[in-house]
Amino acid sequence: MKILVCVTSxxxxxxxxxxxxxNTKLNKxxxxxxxxxxxxxxxxxxxxxxxxxxxxxxxxxxxxxDAEPVIRKCLAVGADDAIRVNAEPTDAxxxxxxxxxxxxxxxxxxxxxxxxxxxxxxxQVHGIVGELLGLPSISPVMKxxxxxxxxxxxxxIEGGHEDLEASxxxxxxxxxxxxxWKIPNMRGIMSARTKPLKVxxxxxxxxxxxxxxxxxxxxxxxxKMIPAEEAETLIKLLRTEAKVI
Amino acid sequence: xxxxxxxELDEGALKKSSLEAIYYGSKVAExxxxxxxxxxxxxxxxxxxxxAGRFGAAKVLHASDAKLNDGNAMAYASVVAAAVSQEGADVxxxxxxxxxxxVAARLAGKLKAGLAANVIELPDLxxxxxxxxxIFTGKAFAFTELTAGTKILTIxxxxxxxxxxxxxxxxxxxxxxxxxxxxxxxxxxxxxxTGDILLPEADVVVSGGRGLKGPENWGIVEDxxxxxxxxxxxxxxxxxxxxxxHHEHVGQTGIKISPNLYIACGISGAIQHLxxxxxxxxxxxxxxxxxxxxxxxxxxGIVGDLxxxxxxxxxxxxxx
Ligand SMILES: Cc1cc2nc3c(=O)[nH]c(=O)nc-3n(C[C@H](O)[C@H](O)[C@H](O)COP(=O)(O)OP(=O)(O)OC[C@H]3O[C@@H](n4cnc5c(N)ncnc54)[C@H](O)[C@@H]3O)c2cc1C
Ligand SMILES: Cc1cc2nc3c(=O)[nH]c(=O)nc-3n(C[C@H](O)[C@H](O)[C@H](O)COP(=O)(O)OP(=O)(O)OC[C@H]3O[C@@H](n4cnc5c(N)ncnc54)[C@H](O)[C@@H]3O)c2cc1C
Numbered sequence: 001m002k003i004l005v006c007v008t009s010x011x012x013x014x015x016x017x018x019x020x021x022x023n024t025k026l027n028k029x030x031x032x033x034x035x036x037x038x039x040x041x042x043x044x045x046x047x048x049x050x051x052x053x054x055x056x057x058x059x060x061x062x063x064x065x066d067a068e069p070v071i072r073k074c075l076a077v078g079a080d081d082a083i084r085v086n087a088e089p090t091d092a093x094x095x096x097x098x099x100x101x102x103x104x105x106x107x108x109x110x111x112x113x114x115x116x117x118x119x120x121x122x123x124q125v126h127g128i129v130g131e132l133l134g135l136p137s138i139s140p141v142m143k144x145x146x147x148x149x150x151x152x153x154x155x156x157i158e159g160g161h162e163d164l165e166a167s168x169x170x171x172x173x174x175x176x177x178x179x180x181w182k183i184p185n186m187r188g189i190m191s192a193r194t195k196p197l198k199v200x201x202x203x204x205x206x207x208x209x210x211x212x213x214x215x216x217x218x219x220x221x222x223x224k225m226i227p228a229e230e231a232e233t234l235i236k237l238l239r240t241e242a243k244v245i
Numbered sequence: 246x247x248x249x250x251x252x253e254l255d256e257g258a259l260k261k262s263s264l265e266a267i268y269y270g271s272k273v274a275e276x277x278x279x280x281x282x283x284x285x286x287x288x289x290x291x292x293x294x295x296x297a298g299r300f301g302a303a304k305v306l307h308a309s310d311a312k313l314n315d316g317n318a319m320a321y322a323s324v325v326a327a328a329v330s331q332e333g334a335d336v337x338x339x340x341x342x343x344x345x346x347x348v349a350a351r352l353a354g355k356l357k358a359g360l361a362a363n364v365i366e367l368p369d370l371x372x373x374x375x376x377x378x379x380i381f382t383g384k385a386f387a388f389t390e391l392t393a394g395t396k397i398l399t400i401x402x403x404x405x406x407x408x409x410x411x412x413x414x415x416x417x418x419x420x421x422x423x424x425x426x427x428x429x430x431x432x433x434x435x436x437x438x439t440g441d442i443l444l445p446e447a448d449v450v451v452s453g454g455r456g457l458k459g460p461e462n463w464g465i466v467e468d469x470x471x472x473x474x475x476x477x478x479x480x481x482x483x484x485x486x487x488x489x490x491h492h493e494h495v496g497q498t499g500i501k502i503s504p505n506l507y508i509a510c511g512i513s514g515a516i517q518h519l520x521x522x523x524x525x526x527x528x529x530x531x532x533x534x535x536x537x538x539x540x541x542x543x544x545x546g547i548v549g550d551l552x553x554x555x556x557x558x559x560x561x562x563x564x565x
Contacts (some may be wrong), residue, residue: 121501122362209392
């Protein structure tokens with residue numbers, strides 16, 4: 001089983017977003033970068049599958065050198081090697097093009113991703129990669145089991161879930177409860193330092209989209225407190241003041 | 246040049262988010278002096294299809310093959326791509342949803358299109374094609390230029406308020422050859438709540454956290470939701486503990502919602518929870534702890550015991 005796991009290096013979920021350079025850049029100062037939480041689920045399932053079925057897990061990131069701590073952490077969790085495509089990941093299509101180019105050279109049985117990046121929230125890279133490779137793409141995947149060359153998959157749908165059966169190779173966007181997040185242990189951290197991390201240059205240079213500037217949402221007004229004894233007034237206010245019911 | 250809108254059905258009805266997308270597409274067509282066509286896949290009644298006209302579509306394409314009933318994103322993308330080429334569409338609009346994402350992505354791959362997700366306003370065409378989209382789960386916005394010839398937009402739910410008119414739209418049958426490869430994934434079992442209001446589509450959501458103490462207490466959340474015609478949601482620990490199904494979990498690692506009204510009961514308001522609900526128009530928090538962080542992100546708050554407050558709110562709604 002040859003598994004490729006695509007990971008993002010993203011600001012921690014508790015980050016307060018601020019802007020710099022006249023609102024044309026996100027301020028990275030003091031921001032802690034982590035592996036995308038959904039990507040972490042994908043990686044954890046990949047490591048479990050490797051332990052169960054044998055094979056290799058390769059981690060792939062499209063990003064600058066500042067993503068390397070996140071890549072090393074993925075190696076510490078149990079990936080065997082890593083590839084970094086040395087480029088600013090400017091949009092979903094560009095990232096997908098890079099992933100597809102690597103995949104074409106390597107014949108992976110499974111390409112696992114997170115259901116969505118927690119920075120740009122597109123939920124689309126897996127679909128584009130699937131299309132570029134002519135493979136099925138399925139997301140969000142909550143359960144994944146492999147028997148031979150067949151995958152049994154449970155996917156969340158609005159208001160429920162469905163069970164699917166498909167032949168490998170596949171491109172999947174993962175979410176909980178596909179696996180438990182793995183925390184690297186000391187041995188993992190030590191061995192990660194010497195695992196191979198290959199840096200390659202990007203292919204293609206299409207600009208299909210371009211961010212020109214950013215904006216922060218206005219702060220919510222003060223919270224109107226209603227004494228518990230008068231809870232019923234809330235319903236009146238929701239109707240007459242907020243006009244939402 | 247024209248605008249094509251991919252409209253989704255749920256239980257035979259056009260989804261609210263798709264009506265928003267149709268309206269959005271019709272406004273873009275107005276801005277660019279072209280026309281908006283909606284495409285609907287799978288079996289649907291003529292009444293339902295013509296409804297697209299009331300929300301701005303000038304024409305409805307209907308691919309009625311029953312094989313298209315169950316939301317197969319790959320087959321959908323192939324059919325929509327055929328419609329794009331028939332109509333010469335250069336702007337394609339979809340609702341941001343689990344199916345919309347997949348169809349948009351496969352289409353972008355086929356057409357090498359510029360793709361912008363979570364768009365929240367009409368485009369600014371004064372110099373090019375610029376949209377405002379929500380990023381970092383509502384914690385920031387990015388103004389994005391789409392420079393590609395073909396543009397695909399997914400519209401964030403409940404950010405566009407459609408106007409309904411009396412207009413009608415002709416319905417044309419659309420047949421596109423279906424490829425076997427698009428049906429390589431077999432659906433072996435589907436479990437879906439029927440008759441309920443889908444959480445991502447709901448105008449009002451009542452949500453419960455660990456403060457509910459256990460699944461046996463969910464009745465008071467459901468009663469209030471029922472009175473308000475609302476959907477129910479929950480925090481992550483609640484779905485982790487299997488008190489509620491995973492598809493009700495909202496937040497950073499769950500579903501992102503933007504209803505008109507979000508009522509949080511016994512939820513502390515962790516930043517990862519807020520990530521899923523902070524674009525709600527009005528937020529109500531009910532928590533016994535006056536220091537609960539959620540009050541800082543709320544519009545209305547009640548410090549009190551939810552086991553006392555919720556049933557009283559339900560009665561007050563029923564009395565309206
Ligand atoms: C310095 C920097 C600048 C950026 N600037 C922009 C920008 O200007 N515009 C913009 O749209 N995005 C930008 N992003 C990129 C963003 O992180 C995404 O990589 C990319 O836009 C795809 O986003 P998405 O939300 O569509 O991904 P999704 O489709 O939501 O991602 C799904 C999955 O695809 C995989 N994936 C996504 N991105 C990568 C990646 N880079 N490497 C490996 N796997 C990946 C992950 O498994 C992820 O869970 C920037 C990121 C960085 C670090
Ligand atoms: C990477 C990551 C991703 C995450 N993603 C998510 C996510 O997607 N969604 C999510 O929800 N969380 C997420 N979390 C978890 C999050 O940090 C919080 O732990 C979680 O939201 C807390 O859930 P809660 O508010 O239900 O429980 P608690 O924090 O335990 O809060 C319970 C609240 O109920 C109140 N209460 C108790 N009894 C009563 C009563 N009788 N009447 C009124 N109030 C009462 C208490 O005062 C308390 O404020 C994530 C965490 C991480 C690290």
